Amino acid sequence: MVRGSVGVIFGETGTFEFKVMVFDSSKVYRGAYVKVWHDASSDEKDHTWVLGQVMAIKRYSDSFSIEEAMKGQRADKSDDKIVAEVVIIGSRDETGMLRAPVIPFSPGSPIFAADEGLTRSVLGLTGNEMNIGMLEGTNIKVQLSVNSLVQKHCSILAKTGSGKSYTASVLLEELLDHNIPMLILDPHSEYSSLKVEGEGSSEDFARFGVKPKGYGNSIKVYTPASKAINPDADELFRLNGMNLTVRDLTSIFPDNFSTTHTGILYEAIQKLRVEMETYTIEDIIFEVGNDKSKAKWNVINVLEQIRDTNILSPNPTSITELFQKGKAAVIDFKGVAPELQSMIVASLCSSLFEARKLNQIPPGMLVVEEAHNYAPEKGFSKTSSTDILRTIASEGRKFGLGMMVISQRPARVDKNVLSQCGTQVIMKVTNPNDLKAISKGLEGVTSYVEEELMRLPPGVAMLVSNEIERPVLVDIRIRKSKHGGESVNVLKAARTPTPPPPEFAANQIPEPVTPTPVRRPVPAVNTVEIHEHDVLDIPVVDSPGQDTNFTPPPKRQPSRPPRVEATNGEESEGGGKLFKKLFRANR
Numbered sequence: 036m037v038r039g040s041v042g043v044i045f046g047e048t049g050t051f052e053f054k055v056m057v058f059d060s061s062k063v064y065r066g067a068y069v070k071v072w073h074d075a076s077s078d079e080k081d082h083t084w085v086l087g088q089v090m091a092i093k094r095y096s097d098s099f100s101i102e103e104a105m106k107g108q109r110a111d112k113s114d115d116k117i118v119a120e121v122v123i124i125g126s127r128d129e130t131g132m133l134r135a136p137v138i139p140f141s142p143g144s145p146i147f148a149a150d151e152g153l154t155r156s157v158l159g160l161t162g163n164e165m166n167i168g169m170l171e172g173t174n175i176k177v178q179l180s181v182n183s184l185v186q187k188h189c190s191i192l193a194k195t196g197s198g199k200s201y202t203a204s205v206l207l208e209e210l211l212d213h214n215i216p217m218l219i220l221d222p223h224s225e226y227s228s229l230k231v232e233g234e235g236s237s238e239d240f241a242r243f244g245v246k247p248k249g250y251g252n253s254i255k256v257y258t259p260a261s262k263a264i265n266p267d268a269d270e271l272f273r274l275n276g277m278n279l280t281v282r283d284l285t286s287i288f289p290d291n292f293s294t295t296h297t298g299i300l301y302e303a304i305q306k307l308r309v310e311m312e313t314y315t316i317e318d319i320i321f322e323v324g325n326d327k328s329k330a331k332w333n334v335i336n337v338l339e340q341i342r343d344t345n346i347l348s349p350n351p352t353s354i355t356e357l358f359q360k361g362k363a364a365v366i367d368f369k370g371v372a373p374e375l376q377s378m379i380v381a382s383l384c385s386s387l388f389e390a391r392k393l394n395q396i397p398p399g400m401l402v403v404e405e406a407h408n409y410a411p412e413k414g415f416s417k418t419s420s421t422d423i424l425r426t427i428a429s430e431g432r433k434f435g436l437g438m439m440v441i442s443q444r445p446a447r448v449d450k451n452v453l454s455q456c457g458t459q460v461i462m463k464v465t466n467p468n469d470l471k472a473i474s475k476g477l478e479g480v481t482s483y484v485e486e487e488l489m490r491l492p493p494g495v496a497m498l499v500s501n502e503i504e505r506p507v508l509v510d511i512r513i514r515k516s517k518h519g520g521e522s523v524n525v526l527k528a529a530r531t532p533t534p535p536p537p538e539f540a541a542n543q544i545p546e547p548v549t550p551t552p553v554r555r556p557v558p559a560v561n562t563v564e565i566h567e568h569d570v571l572d573i574p575v576v577d578s579p580g581q582d583t584n585f586t587p588p589p590k591r592q593p594s595r596p597p598r599v600e601a602t603n604g605e606e607s608e609g610g611g612k613l614f615k616k617l618f619r620a621n622r
C-alpha cells in the first residue's frame with residue numbers, strides 16, 4: 036500500500052469514471068474529493084494530479100455466516116470490502132483550462148484524499164470575498180465573488196422549512212459587510228432580525244470563522260401599512276401621490292381601467308395640468324366628478340380605493356433614501372394585501388431601475404422573497420410586478436443592479452427571471468415539478484443532482500454557478516445575526532393566555548400629516564453602463580436636494596362627488612372587488 040493512499044483503482048477504468056477498493060473509509064465517503072496521479076500518457080507535461088469525487092459507495096462481505104449475524108455475533112467486520120465509484124472532474128492546465136484525461140487510469144493506481152489547493156483550483160472556487168460556509172465534509176471554505184453574485188443575479192430555492200431565509204440572510208450579511216446597498220422585499224417580516232446579534236455555540240462560530248454580529252446600524256425597516264399595524268417598523272413607506280399620470284394610475288390596477296375609463300382619466304388629468312402646478316389624487320377625483328358620462332363613477336370608485344390605502348403621499352419615500360451604500364432597506368409587507376404588495380413592488384422596482392440607470396443610486400442588490408408571488412410563471416397568476424422584475428433580470432446586470440430571487444416554489448417563478456440567475460443556491464426540494472423546473476434551468480444536470488436535492492439535510496445547499504465547474508454541496512455557515520424565520524410553536528401559543536385587546540383599533544391611530552411639496556423635475560443625468568468589478572467600487576451620486584423652503588400650494592377643496600352607486604352589475608362589482616382585495620389583510 037502506497038503511503039497516505041486511501042484506496043486503489045481496480046477493474047475496468049474509463050476517462051470519466053473508475054472504481055476504487057477503499058482502505059480508509061474515514062476519508063472516502065459519498066461526496067468526498069479524491070486525487071490520483073495521472074501518468075498514463077507518454078507525454079510528461081500531461082503528468083498531473085487529477086481531481087475526482089466519490090458519487091456512490093458500496094460495502095460487501097462474502098465471508099460470514101448469516102446464522103451468526105442473525106444471532107448478532109458478527110463482531111469482526113475487518114474483511115468487509117468497500118467499493119467507491121469515482122467520477123473524474125479533471126485538472127487545470129498551465130493556461131487555467133480544465134482538462135479531463137484522455138487515457139484511462141491504470142488499475143492498481145493509488146488514490147489519495149484531495150488537498151485544499153487542488154480541490155479549490157479544479158472546482159473553480161477562487162472567489163475570496165463572501166464566506167458562505169464549508170464544502171460539505173471538508174474544512175474548505177466556500178467563498179463567492181461579490182461582483183459575480185450581484186451582477187449575474189442569484190436564486191435561493193428550496194421547499195419550505197429547508198433554510199431559504201437562513202441562507203439568504205447569510206448572503207445578505209456578507210453583502211452588508213462589503214457595503215453593498217440592498218432593497219429587501221420581505222413578505223413575512225423575516226429580515227428585520229438582521230439587526231440583532233446572533234446566538235449559537237462558540238464552537239459553531241469558530242468552525243466557520245465568523246463572530247456574532249448585529250447589523251442594527253445598517254438596516255432600516257419600512258412599512259407600507261401603518262405603525263399601528265407594524266409597530267416594529269422604523270419608518271412608513273409611501274409612494275408618490277403628487278402629479279400622478281394616467282400611466283401611474285392605470286398601471287396600479289390595469290384590470291380595473293377599460294379604454295373608456297382611461298379616456299375619462301386622461302381628460303381630467305389634462306385639465307389639472309393646465310390649471311395647477313401640483314395636484315393630488317383628491318384633485319383627480321374631483322375633476323373626474325365633472326365628467327358627464329356614467330362611466331365616471333367606476334373611475335371615481337377605483338381612485339377612491341387607491342386613495343384610501345394611504346400608500347400615496349405628498350412625501351414619498353425616496354429611492355435615494357432607500358438605496359445607500361452599506362445599508363439595507365427592508366420593505367416589510369406585514370398587513371398589506373397581496374394585490375397592493377404587487378402594485379408597490381411594481382412601482383418601487385421601476386423607480387429603483389430608473390434611478391440606477393440614471394446613476395442616482397449606487398450599484399446594489401434587489402432581494403425578492405417569495406418571488407413566485409411577485410413574478411409568477413405564466414398560467415399560475417398575473418401580477419403587475421412581473422414585467423419590471425423580468426426587465427431587471429434581463430437588463431439589470433448592464434447597470435449594476437442585481438437580483439436575489441428566493442422561492443419555495445421554483446416551478447411557479449417566471450422562467451425568464453429564474454433563467455437569468457448565474458448563481459443558484461438550492462436546498463432540499465422534493466416536489467417533482469419544482470425539481471423539474473430547477474433541473475431544466477441548470478445546464479448538464481444529471482439525475483444524480485435531482486436525487487441529491489431530495490436528500491439534502493437542513494443547512495446544506497447545492498451551489499451551482501457559472502464560476503464553478505460542477506455543482507458542489509455547501510454546509511451553510513452559522514448566521515452572524517439572529518434568525519427571524521422561526522416557525523410558530525402552535526401548542527405553546529395555544530397554552531399562552533390571550534392578552535386584552537388594545538385601547539384603539541389599529542386603523543384609528545392617526546398618521547403624521549405632511550406638507551405637499553412641489554414636484555421637481557428629475558435632473559438630466561447621463562445613463563451609465565456598469566461592467567464587471569464595478570460593484571465593489573461604487574460611485575455614489577448625491578440625491579437631488581429636498582426643498583426645505585417650500586410652501587404648500589393652496590389646496591382646492593373639492594365638493595365631494597356623491598358616493599358611487601351601482602349603475603350596472605359589472606361596474607359596481609369591479610370596485611367592490613378591488614376594495615375587498617386591498618383591505619382583506621388589513622382589517
Ligand SMILES: Nc1ncnc2c1ncn2[C@@H]1O[C@H](COP(=O)(O)OP(=O)(O)OP(=O)(O)O)[C@@H](O)[C@H]1O
Pocket residue numbers: 193194195196197198199200201202443493494495510511512513514518520521522
Ligand atoms: N445553515 C443553517 N445552520 C443552522 N440552522 C439552519 C441552517 N439553515 C436552516 N437552519 C434552521 O432551519 C430552520 C428553517 O430555516 P428557514 O427559516 O430559513 O427555512 P425557510 O426555507 O425559509 O422556511 P419558510 O419557507 O417556512 O420561510 C430554521 O429555524 C433554522 O434554525
